[in-house]
Structures are given as C-alpha cells and as structure tokens.
Amino acid sequence: MAERIGALELRVNGLETWAGPGQASVLAAGLQAVRGDLAILRRTQEGMLRTQEGILGDLAALRGTQESMLRTQEGILGDLAALRGTQEEHTRALASLTADVETLKADMCDVKETLREVLRRLPPPALAG
Numbered sequence: 001m002a003e004r005i006g007a008l009e010l011r012v013n014g015l016e017t018w019a020g021p022g023q024a025s026v027l028a029a030g031l032q033a034v035r036g037d038l039a040i041l042r043r044t045q046e047g048m049l050r051t052q053e054g055i056l057g058d059l060a061a062l063r064g065t066q067e068s069m070l071r072t073q074e075g076i077l078g079d080l081a082a083l084r085g086t087q088e089e090h091t092r093a094l095a096s097l098t099a100d101v102e103t104l105k106a107d108m109c110d111v112k113e114t115l116r117e118v119l120r121r122l123p124p125p126a127l128a129g
Helices: 002-013 023-121
Strands: none
Touching: none
C-alpha cells in the first residue's frame, strides 16, 4: 500500500490541474498575449501585402517599359537595315563614279595628246613688225 501511495504522489507532483485558484486569470492573460501576437501578425501581413502590391505595380511598369524598349529596338533595327541598304547604294554609286573618273582621266590624256598634235601642226605665229 505504501508503494501505491508513493507512486500516486509521484504522479500527482507531475499533474497539471486547470481548476486551481488564479488559473482563469492566467488563461485570460495567455489568451490576451495570443490576441496581441495575432494583431501584430495581421499588421505585418497587411504591410507585406501592401509591399507586394507595390512590387506587382512596379513589375507591371517594368513590363510596360520593357515592351516599349522592345518596340524601340525593333524600330532601331529597321532603321539600321534601311541605313545598310542606303550604304550599299552609296557604295555602288561610288564604284560607278570611280569608274567614270578613270574613264575621264583617260579621255583627258587623249585630249591633251590631241591638243599637242594640233598645236604642233599650227603654223608658227607671225612676227609682229
């Protein structure tokens, strides 16, 4: 019997009871602390939601900017293609002009030679007298 009482005493020492004096105020204080923590959690969550909304707005603005930049880039690439076409035209025109200048030089050499021949065949100038 003494053994049973000793075992019972050990079990009672570790037993928590919710019926003791002051237990209701302890539970109320714990509940208030939980409510306070929940209020803090709600405020934190609301702040995070506002931050998330701001980030989503910034992301939408960045997407709009990116689309605008892509359209600008496409325009620049189109302009660059047009410039390349113009450059090719100018290169062809320059090649043609270079060939024309070479022909003109050759023709001028012929003109000079012909003029020398004409001047050589002319009678000498009359002496003034």
